[in-house]
Amino acid sequence: MVRFGVIGTNWITESFIQAASEIENFQLTAVYSRTAEKAEQFANQFDGAIDIFTDLHTYFQNDKMDAVYIASPNALHAEQAIQAMQHGKHVIVEKPMASNTREVQEMVDTAKDNNVVLMEALKTTFLPNFQAIQDNLHKIGQVRRYFSSFCQYSSRYDAYKEGTVLNAFKPELSNGSLMDIGIYCIYPMVALFGKPKKVYANAYMLGSGVDGQGSVMFDYNELNGAVMYSKITNSYLPSEIQGEDGSIVIDKISHPTKVAIHYKDGTIEDITRPQKENAMYYEAKGFIDAILAGQNESTVNTFERSLTTAAILEESRKQIGLPFPADKK
CATH class of the missing domain: 3.30.360.10 (Dihydrodipicolinate Reductase; domain 2)
Structure with missing residues (x-):
């Protein structure tokens, strides 16, 4: 059984949980939101004992959670994923994986250093x-x-x-x-x-x-x-x-x-x-399979593919004149 927590109490997180719930190895055990009320409202949609968190540091220290699905705004992906992996949690993060290539590389390095799975949730x-x-x-x-x-x-x-x-x-x-x-x-x-x-x-x-x-x-x-x-x-x-x-x-x-x-x-x-x-069933299963196989990365949504895609997005943004604050960090 892989015990999941989620970050992001929105429709896409709800869809991911519904899809992953069809997989016998999936269990939702934790929900993070900035407000307890929103976290409770979201958690009440699903069966089982689900813990509520409003502090990320405490959330990632939770020993009843093995993996995290991150569907927060893009600018927060890298910071949240890195923090989760540093606490030994496997991470599946919504596309795009991060704001730029530097952040994606930092995430990949953290996954390798902590021997956890990191995967971009691109379903296609x-x-x-x-x-x-x-x-x-x-x-x-x-x-x-x-x-x-x-x-x-x-x-x-x-x-x-x-x-x-x-x-x-x-x-x-x-x-x-x-x-x-x-x-x-x-x-x-x-x-x-x-x-x-x-x-x-x-x-x-x-x-x-x-x-x-x-x-x-x-x-x-x-x-x-x-x-x-x-x-x-x-x-x-x-x-x-x-x-x-x-x-x-x-x-x-x-x-x-x-x-x-x-x-x-x-x-x-x-x-x-x-x-x-x-369609999110297949990405959820691919992620869980990678965890159970003891891998660092998916054989489908690989580190190389995420890094290549991030580089293309970054170059495209440069050409159209679309800088992000995250690029200056």
Whole structure:
């Protein structure tokens, strides 16, 4: 049994717990929030004896907790994860893993020094339908282009336009469209093709200092990459991996539920696989499996992939003019 604590009493934490509860080795034992009332309200949704904490230092000293799921604002990920790992806790931290490459490297070093598992909670790469893409990639011949689109209008943008800047649009919290949405396009590309040679980014910047939307181009030796992302518009385009013999069409890059190969002779092969509705199940299971196997890192969401993705995000931010306070530390 792996006993979990959580940081972040929001909908994504609730979704993670619901998904992980389907795994026999998962047990929720602790909840942290800045206020006891909020922590109690959140904990009361779930069964079992769950301890409530409002002090992080005391929380990480809790000997009834083996692992922590962190879903706090991006700017807090590194500090909280490092503190947890220094107390011997395994850590799964929501994407993006941290504000910049330096922080990610510090987190990786801490995981190794304390012999605990550290994993970025990017769900796409654990899904059966992403594995279907990997297993069938050879069928489309030499890959020439990777294209992904994830544009999802944020309800928080309505509040922004009315004059209320919520967390999603605050640079001091290391937020913005690239960090929140664009990573879903970039991380799978890194998992499939590794580190690109060059990155070219542009974006539409909001008055709060973060990007509302943007696009990034990538150069590899044998292929080009292109991603589009937005929190201020919707898109209904699928994503696509183009090869010389055919193309793999993906309905939604963040959560693929339908995947098909369109061959150049006009035939179509459906390579979709069954998968659970709550996609977070697979990342939770991958994390728990890594703990039980005595590993430091996931074999899917590896340290290298997180570091490469962090470097791409950081370079893209430099090009679009999006500094974070965390970059100056």
